[in-house]
Amino acid sequence: MPLTMVTVGEEKTIVDYRGKEEVKKHLTNLGFLKGETVQVLGSNQSGLILLVKGVRIALNKGLATKIVVA
Template identity: 60%
Template sequence: MKEMALAMVGIGETRVISNFRGKEEMKRHLQDLGFVKGELVKVVGENASGMILLVKGVKIALNRGLASQIIVE
């Protein structure tokens, strides 16, 4: 499976986090939220401001700008 930005993943799909783009503090912030390499992330929905994701059993809303910093496969 090829790598893509999390922002491009469709609702209902589950992917594995493989990498991050962006500044160190951005990566750290995402990792603090549970977005770590090797972790499964599922897109459960979307709203006006972005995407609703399920990671480590927790639903998190993330704007598409941040979601595009997370690389999944």
């Protein structure tokens, strides 16, 4: 499922990315690696606040939909 479908407070594991190679590279540079745990800390109309590797990161929903979690 896309990361945007995860409810606030829930933890999921990153399993894949969608999109062009440059998008995938950008996500891996931010720390969104396959097998890594990601937690949704907050959500609003424009994006998500996430916790990855102990770091809070804000992503817009367009980019968050590219991350597939399980």
